[in-house]
Amino acid sequence: MAIRYLPMPTETAIVLWNGGTDAYGMRPERRISDGDGVPCRHCLEGVRAGDPYLILAYRPFPKLQPYAETGPIFLHAEPCPAYSGAASPPMLESRDYIVRGYDADDRIVYGSGAVTPTDEIPAYAETLLARPEIAYIHVRSARNNCYQCRIEAA
Known part of the structure; x- marks a missing residue:
């Protein structure tokens, strides 16, 4: 995927x-x-x-x-181009992040969230998105829970 x-x-x-x-x-x-x-x-x-x-x-x-x-x-503070791509964004520099799935009603899918090593995010995202109840994923800081970006199936 x-x-x-x-x-x-x-x-x-x-x-x-x-x-x-x-x-x-x-x-x-x-x-x-x-x-x-x-x-x-x-x-x-x-x-x-x-x-x-x-x-x-x-x-x-x-x-x-x-x-x-x-x-x-x-x-x-000044306009910048929107990121677009399948490759891991440059800003994901920490050693790990919280990766968590949400359903089509924007609710957390319990059991989907995991602190995930950065290099394992693509594989874990593919695993989550293969589940029919998961519509999209958030990547969040593993230390402060700050929202980083969203992942969807391409």
Whole structure:
């Protein structure tokens, strides 16, 4: 099975780049990157040292419901191209991540979540997506649970 890594939707990023508010109705905070641990959720690359970025609350779900987690993410302050590809995104630099499946109703599929070594994410994602009850996957920080990206079958 082929998989693809998906960034935050470009439409969402455009709203934020144009002064829109985050999942909590607040304007994103603007900072300057030190180049260490600032992964943009749109291009799925790290924000380079000296470049501006936004910190904001993000909810990667279409509507509020009990499983619709909201948390902090980073976004380049200036428009960047959306990541597109089957290869592991450059921003996935940690040794491991939480990989967890969700159903078509955006609910966690219990038993699907696992702290997964980074190089094993593609194989685990393929295993999860082969299950009929799993519609998509989130990759999250294994240390802070921050949303990284989404994986779907290609």
